[in-house]
Amino acid sequence: MKRHQGGFTLLELVMVIVILGILAAVALPRFFDLSGDASKSSLAGTVAAINSGNTINYAARSLDTANGVSTKRGVAVDDCSDAWGLIGNGSAAAPAGYSITPVATVPSATGAQFNCTVSDSHSNTGTVILTVIP
Numbered sequence: 001m002k003r004h005q006g007g008f009t010l011l012e013l014v015m016v017i018v019i020l021g022i023l024a025a026v027a028l029p030r031f032f033d034l035s036g037d038a039s040k041s042s043l044a045g046t047v048a049a050i051n052s053g054n055t056i057n058y059a060a061r062s063l064d065t066a067n068g069v070s071t072k073r074g075v076a077v078d079d080c081s082d083a084w085g086l087i088g089n090g091s092a093a094a095p096a097g098y099s100i101t102p103v104a105t106v107p108s109a110t111g112a113q114f115n116c117t118v119s120d121s122h123s124n125t126g127t128v129i130l131t132v133i134p
Contacts, residue, residue: 042120043124043125044126046095046120047118047126049086049087050083050087050118050130051129054128057074060072061133061134062133065134074086075092076134078132079106080100080103080106080114080116081100081102083128083130097120098118098119099118099119100118101116101117103116107132110132110133110134111133113129113132114129
């Protein structure tokens with residue numbers, strides 16, 4: 001009685017290796033570019049945080065002014081560098097890897113809006129809208 005040995009032939013094994021190689025060649029480049037997507041998302045989150053902080057800050061300071069409160073909450077906004085005080089703990093320092101480009105002319109009227117450009121260390125940019133509030 002002959003025994004039949006089971007297993008894969010060399011050709012079948014080579015075909016599986018070739019298919020896995022093709023799949024890896026297609027999928028791996030998508031994973032290597034995730035850092036670029038992550039930095040863009042991080043910048044978008046920072047811009048959104050500044051815009052939200054600006055709205056909350058303007059509302060709080062306007063309410064304090066209307067009620068005659070001498071020690072106003074939040075920060076006064078009269079130029080682009082004040083944007084950093086609107087997020088986090090109110091520190092005027094920019095987060096590591098970020099910078100903001102000042103505009104040539106900032107309006108002086110309370111409630112006037114102006115745009116500033118936020119940049120990260122990967123040359124991504126985003127626009128924040130700030131509202132003048134003393």
